[in-house]
Amino acid sequence: MNWRGWGDPDKARELPEPVVKLLQDLFGIREIPAVELGEVRLTPPALPEGARERLAAVVGEAHVRDDHETRVRHTRGKSTPDLMRMRAGDGSAAPDVVVSPGSHEEVLDLLAACEAARLAVVPFGGGTSVVGGLTPERTGFAGVVALDLARLDRLLAVDTDSMIATLEPGLRAPEAERLLAEHGLTLGHFPQSFEYATLGGFAAARSSGQASAGYGRFDDMVAGLKVATPRGTLDLGRAPKSAAGPDLRQLVLGSEGAFGVITELRLRVRPRPVRQAYEGWRFDSFAQGSAALRALAQRGPLPTVLRLSDETETMIGLAKPDAIGQDAPGGCLAVLGFDSLQESEPRAEGARAVLAAHGGTPLGEEPGTAWAHGRFSAPYLRDSLLAAGATVETLETAGFWANLPRLYDAVRLALLGALGSPLVMCHISHVYETGASLYFTVVTNADLPGWEQAKREVNAAIVAAGGTISHHHGVGRDHRDAYAAEIGPLGVEILRGVKERLDPAGILNPGVLVP
Numbered sequence: 001m002n003w004r005g006w007g008d009p010d011k012a013r014e015l016p017e018p019v020v021k022l023l024q025d026l027f028g029i030r031e032i033p034a035v036e037l038g039e040v041r042l043t044p045p046a047l048p049e050g051a052r053e054r055l056a057a058v059v060g061e062a063h064v065r066d067d068h069e070t071r072v073r074h075t076r077g078k079s080t081p082d083l084m085r086m087r088a089g090d091g092s093a094a095p096d097v098v099v100s101p102g103s104h105e106e107v108l109d110l111l112a113a114c115e116a117a118r119l120a121v122v123p124f125g126g127g128t129s130v131v132g133g134l135t136p137e138r139t140g141f142a143g144v145v146a147l148d149l150a151r152l153d154r155l156l157a158v159d160t161d162s163m164i165a166t167l168e169p170g171l172r173a174p175e176a177e178r179l180l181a182e183h184g185l186t187l188g189h190f191p192q193s194f195e196y197a198t199l200g201g202f203a204a205a206r207s208s209g210q211a212s213a214g215y216g217r218f219d220d221m222v223a224g225l226k227v228a229t230p231r232g233t234l235d236l237g238r239a240p241k242s243a244a245g246p247d248l249r250q251l252v253l254g255s256e257g258a259f260g261v262i263t264e265l266r267l268r269v270r271p272r273p274v275r276q277a278y279e280g281w282r283f284d285s286f287a288q289g290s291a292a293l294r295a296l297a298q299r300g301p302l303p304t305v306l307r308l309s310d311e312t313e314t315m316i317g318l319a320k321p322d323a324i325g326q327d328a329p330g331g332c333l334a335v336l337g338f339d340s341l342q343e344s345e346p347r348a349e350g351a352r353a354v355l356a357a358h359g360g361t362p363l364g365e366e367p368g369t370a371w372a373h374g375r376f377s378a379p380y381l382r383d384s385l386l387a388a389g390a391t392v393e394t395l396e397t398a399g400f401w402a403n404l405p406r407l408y409d410a411v412r413l414a415l416l417g418a419l420g421s422p423l424v425m426c427h428i429s430h431v432y433e434t435g436a437s438l439y440f441t442v443v444t445n446a447d448l449p450g451w452e453q454a455k456r457e458v459n460a461a462i463v464a465a466g467g468t469i470s471h472h473h474g475v476g477r478d479h480r481d482a483y484a485a486e487i488g489p490l491g492v493e494i495l496r497g498v499k500e501r502l503d504p505a506g507i508l509n510p511g512v513l514v515p
Contacts, residue, residue, distance in 0.1 A: 001127060001196055002035055003073050004086040005065045005386075006379035006450045008317060013377070015384045022316075027445035029389035035089035040072050042401035045096040047143045051117040055099050055145070058109045063100040063151070070098050074146040077129030078379070079478065080393040083386060084448050093135045095122060103182055105262040107228040107278060110147065113263070115230050115505045118142045122509055123257035125149055125198035126172060130394070131476030133205070133256050137511030149200055152263060153347045155179040164223050165269045169200025169262045178259035183271040188304075188339070191472070200262045206254040208437070208472035212430045214295075214304030214339055215270065217472070219253045224266035227252050229259065231511035237266060251498060256474055257509040259502045261336070273339035277348070278305070280367025281334040281360040286310040287405065289332045289435075290428065292358035294401050297431040299354075301347040305337025306431055307371075310408075311424035317439060319371050329363060331448030335371045385443065391451050392443045397462045398471035400435040407467045408438055418454035430471065437471040460485075476512045 002009045006363025015023075022468040056064045074095040076082035085093075096119075101107045108365065114121050114167045118139040122134055136144055157166040158180075167176060173187075173194045180186055189202060197207070201223065202218040209215065211297040225235035251259060281288035289308040296302055309319045314333040334355070338345045353361065386390040400406040408426065411419045415424050422444035430437040446454060459482035462469055468484040469475070484492050493514045497507070497515050 001073070003037055003075075003232075004189055005083060005383035006037050006078060007195060007376075011380055013380050015381075015388060017238075019373070019385075020388070022423075023388060023390050025387070025441070026421065027390060030386065031446055032087070032389045034087035034387065036428035040068075040086070040089050040091040042071055042091040042094050044306055045143075047096055047119070048117050051119065051143070053115070054113045054117065055097065055110065058113060059099055059101050060107055063102070064459045066096060066097045070442070071095060073408075074098050074124055074127065074148065075134075077127055077132070077134045077169035077476075079130040079132065080134070080382070080386070081448055081452060081478075082130075082481050083383075083438070084391075087386065091148060092464070096143040098124075098146045098148050101442065102150050104226060104228055104233070105259050107147070107263055108233065108303075110145075111228060111230045111507070114145055115507050119507065120144045120503070120510050121147050121164075121261075121507050123147045123149065123204070123261050125201035125204075126196040126241050127172065128193040128197045128201065129205070129474065129476055131470070131474050132478040133474055133509070133512055135477055135511070136509055141408050141507070147316055149198065150369070152200075156264070157329060158269075160185075160186070163269050166264065166266050167199055168264060169198060169203070170354060173197055173199065173202070175423055180269060181272060184272055186272045187221060187267060189218050189221065192373075192376060192378065197475055199267070203253055203262055203265060204256050206473035208430050208473060210307070210429060211304050211337065211339065213246065213302050213306045216429075221268045222249060222253060222265060223247060225252060225270055226264035228263050230505065230507065231502055232271075234260060238251075238294050242402060251406050254474065256476065257514045258500060258513040259508065261508075262477070269370055271341055274342060275335065275340045275345070276337065276342055276372075277340075277345065277365070278337045278368025278372045279365050280329075280363035280371075281328050281336065282363055283308070283334060283353050283358075284334045284406075285358050286332050286426075287360050288333055290401075291402065292334070293353050293428060293431050293436065294358055295352060295358060297356050297436070301345065301354075303336045303348040304339040305335065307427055307429040308332060308334045309427045310425065313427055313441070316423070316425060318425055319367070319388045319427070323367070330368070333363075333367060334360065335368045337368060339370065389445065390443055391446045393451065393455075394439065394441050394456070395458060396437055396439040396473055397467040397469065398430070398435060398437040399467040403466050404436060406437065406486060407465045408466035410440065410467075411440055411458055414458045415440075416452065418457045419446055422446075438467075439471075456481075478511055480513065480515055483513075
């Protein structure tokens with residue numbers, strides 16, 4: 001993983017000429033150089049006397065590291081503010097030491113050692129947080145430990161009768177899919193972070209993948225989990241459904257490492273499809289396309305993948321990152337995808353009939369196939385934009401269908417008011433019977449303070465317009481205040497009560513999630 005950007009540095013890409021010209025016309029951008037890894041400024045590791053030795057006694061000396069490169073690679077996540085700071089050489093949020101446990105028991109012992117030494121603990125999976133989820137509050141702590149879960153990377157069991165697989169949280173998604181494929185199975189979870197994120201991170205952030213219409217969100221897949229906390233072990237989920245009180249799994253799903261460390265996941269799996277097919281459709285307007293998606297979500301048949309770009313995103317061609325700025329169809333582009341267990345797909349004709357009845361025009365396979373081919377490329381484009389001097393960031397929300405137009409307008413107006421003349425693009429990529437998500441991409445020339453102020457204003461606008469502060473990115477630090485407004489004072493008290501009970505010393509990811 002690129003320490004100051006996204007993914008494989010060898011896959012860095014040049015900006016297409018139409019994009020460069022557009023940015024120059026809109027923002028007058030100029031290239032901004034970035035420091036090299038060895039130039040990142042870090043404070044010397046500072047742990048209490050004997051603390052490092054106690055950590056090494058749990059996991060072994062080889063799994064306790066505090067060298068410069070390891071610390072840099074465990075600093076912050078992948079939000080635009082994170083990357084802007086790293087490109088400038090600001091490593092002030094670096095952990096003092098990185099520790100890699102190899103079992104649930106070792107995690108428990110590490111938490112006990114960190115609690116005794118007053119060390120903050122940041123669970124670390126793929127490092128892909130875009131909401132400040134890897135930047136803890138240092139005040140009141142003697143140091144910060146990054147708890148890298150990469151060694152917890154096994155497929156433990158497959159139950160084909162129940163269609164449940166037991167896996168460890170440090171597995172990156174591609175490796176999990178490879179292991180499950182040996183059994184003819186898949187999770188069907190393919191978010192944009194797929195190539196680098198881990199299963200534990202998916203659960204901790206309530207991730208939602210691009211095929212959510214067919215496979216559901218990641219939290220829908222969690223049948224059970226094991227969690228290490230400073231107070232002991234939680235082992236949750238013993239039946240498909242239960243009336244035995246509140247579902248305590250929901251305390252862990254979305255908790256972002258603030259309540260405990262996930263060490264094992266029991267996940268619903270599906271048979272691997274034998275055929276995948278994609279296609280594109282055009283609608284005259286975002287409202288017209290949204291009505292078509294709502295009809296599919298409420299009455300079916302529902303494709304595996306279903307997304308709709310607004311007029312601006314379609315014009316730019318963001319749904320096709322490998323061909324951005326080229327051959328845009330105008331109007332609004334919808335992409336459908338079908339995973340099938342057989343060579344033919346009976347849902348496809350029914351879905352096409354619904355789209356046609358709502359004014360859609362079929363564009364054939366090419367737009368959908370191009371999206372599928374380039375769906376993991378967009379973050380690399382963001383790196384190129386940052387290098388060119390443009391600030392580009394994403395933000396997302398969700399709401400009920402009746403409120404979606406109001407929410408869409410509120411976010412756009414807040415961005416325009418805060419940033420002047422940004423380029424604002426949006427798509428719907430996760431649909432439900434009752435509502436959908438809105439995913440915005442913003443390009444501007446704002447500096448870091450300007451963007452952070454704009455983000456605060458957008459967060460307030462989302463809450464005021466009745467949307468949720470996050471559909472799948474999570475809360476982290478960036479959304480914490482807006483999350484408090486969303487759940488209200490009593491909700492905040494409940495969260496704090498859970499935190500105090502499971503983590504009385506407050507060592508787990510302090511400053512993240514809990515207002």
